[in-house]
Structures are given as C-alpha cells and as structure tokens.
Amino acid sequence: EAQVTQNPRYLITVTGKKLTVTCSQNMNHEYMSWYRQDPGLGLRQIYYSMNVEVTDKGDVPEGYKVSRKEKRNFPLILESPSPNQTSLYFCASSFTYKGLAGAKNTGELFFGEGSRLTVL
Amino acid sequence: ILNVEQSPQSLHVQEGDSTNFTCSFPSSNFYALHWYRWETAKSPEALFVMTLNGDEKKKGRISATLNTKEGYSYLYIKGSQPEDSATYLCAFTTSGTYKYIFGTGTRLKVLA
Numbered sequence: 619e620a621q622v623t624q625n626p627r628y629l630i631t632v633t634g635k636k637l638t639v640t641c642s643q644n645m646n647h648e649y650m651s652w653y654r655q656d657p658g659l660g661l662r663q664i665y666y667s668m669n670v671e672v673t674d675k676g677d678v679p680e681g682y683k684v685s686r687k688e689k690r691n692f693p694l695i696l697e698s699p700s701p702n703q704t705s706l707y708f709c710a711s712s713f714t715y716k717g718l719a720g721a722k723n724t725g726e727l728f729f730g731e732g733s734r735l736t737v738l
Numbered sequence: 739i740l741n742v743e744q745s746p747q748s749l750h751v752q753e754g755d756s757t758n759f760t761c762s763f764p765s766s767n768f769y770a771l772h773w774y775r776w777e778t779a780k781s782p783e784a785l786f787v788m789t790l791n792g793d794e795k796k797k798g799r800i801s802a803t804l805n806t807k808e809g810y811s812y813l814y815i816k817g818s819q820p821e822d823s824a825t826y827l828c829a830f831t832t833s834g835t836y837k838y839i840f841g842t843g844t845r846l847k848v849l850a
Contacts, residue, residue, distance in 0.1 A: 649836065651836075651838070653840075658842065659842060660742065660827070660839075660840035660841050660842045660843065661782075661827070661829075661838075661840040662840070663837055663838055663839075666836055666837070668836055674836070676837060677837070677839075708781065708782070721833070721834060723769065723770075723831075724831070724836055725787060726772060726784035726787050727772070727774075727782070727784065727829075727838065728784075729781035729782050729783070730781060731780075731781050732781055
C-alpha cells in the first residue's frame with residue numbers, strides 16, 4: 619500500500635530535549651516536505667527536499683533541521699524544542715515531472731498521518 | 739509574503755444542499771492550485787490539482803474551477819451528504835519554486 623509513515627504519532631516532551639520525528643515514504647517520490655498546523659493558521663511549510671542531499675527552507679524553518687540521506691526518509695529534528703513548537707506536524711511527499719518549459723515541477727501531496735507534539 | 743485566502747471559514751448546510759467555497763491566491767507567477775479534503779483525525783487527501791486557466795475538474799459530486807487571471811478557484815459540492823463533512827484546503831504553488839502555500843481552510847458540516 620502506498621503510504622507516508624510518521625513516528626511518533628504523539629509525543630510529550632520537555633523544553634530543550636532533542637527529538638526527531640521520522641518520515642518514510644514507499645512511493646519512490648523525489649519530493650518530501652514538512653508542515654506544521656496551528657489553530658487559525660493554514661499548514662505552514664517548514665522544510666522541503668527535492669532529492670537526496672537537497673533540502674531547502676520553507677516559510678517557518680527556525681528551530682528545525684532536516685536531512686535527506688536516503689530517498690525514502692526525511693526526518694525532522696528539533697535540536698532544542700521550545701513550547702512554541704507545540705503543534706501538529708505533517709510530512710508529505712510528491713512525485714516530480716518535467717513541465718513544458720523543461721523545469722521540474724511537483725504534483726499533489728501525499729500526507730502522513732500527522733504527529734502531535736507537545737513541548738512543556 | 740504570498741497569501742492564500744479561503745472563504746467562508748466554516749459553514750453548516752443541510753443534507754441535500756449544494757454549496758461552494760472560494761480560494762483566492764496571487765495571480766502572478768502561478769503554477770498550480772490544489773484542493774485537499776481533510777477529515778477529522780485523518781490526513782489531508784488530494785481532490786484536484788489544476789494548472790490551466792479555465793480548468794474544470796470533477797470527482798463524483800465535487801467539482802472545481804480555476805481562474806488564474808483573477809486569482810480564484812471555486813469548489814462545488816452538489817447534494818451534500820454527511821460524509822462530506824470535512825475541512826477543505828486549497829494550496830497554491832508558484833512556478834520555479836517547490837513551496838506550497840496553504841489557505842486556512844473551509845470547515846464544512848453537513849447536517850443529516
């Protein structure tokens with residue numbers, strides 16, 4: 619079954635304790651990205667990756683790191699979590715294709731189940 | 739900062755009613771407009787991806803239109819059913835970047 623898997627699904631931690639949220643997809647997608655969902659705000663992009671070893675900042679990257687050592691995995695790292703990082707996090711992946719002008723483009727996003735993180 | 743706006747924020751309709759929502763986005767540097775359906779306790783799922791001005795897409799009772807010149811898209815649901823209750827998100831992508839800018843969503847509740 620095609621899927622994006624995130625772990626953990628729920629986590630309560632304390633300020634400053636490093637944590638990693640894993641994300642894995644089995645669809646051979648080149649593109650992967652992380653979002654956070656907060657009440658009253660839309661999904662906001664944290665980081666994205668167009669391929670192995672290629673990552674770039676989204677709109678809210680502060681306090682987060684990512685790595686893309688393998689195509690299927692894209693972990694989100696919080697080196698020193700703070701209470702303002704309490705949120706619902708989604709990982710997503712997409713296929714890429716060449717558009718009319720030859721540039722690479724991405725398609726619809728396939729989302730993981732979400733990880734609800736609470737930082738005390 | 740690019741902004742995507744959705745309206746209304748929420749609405750309640752009776753079973754059998756038809757309804758529609760709006761997504762407004764910047765018309766410059768447009769590449770694609772996505773609609774996602776997000777049910778409570780689940781993850782968002784793609785409904786439509788549209789790239790061309792005038793695009794119309796349909797899936798069962800749900801359809802969408804796109805106007806890239808004026809920067810809006812409509813999502814229509816015909817004959818709403820309780821299982822249509824969800825939050826409907828739109829997202830905009832620009833040419834040459836790989837960022838997805840999401841609206842805050844329209845929360846639909848269909849009353850039986």
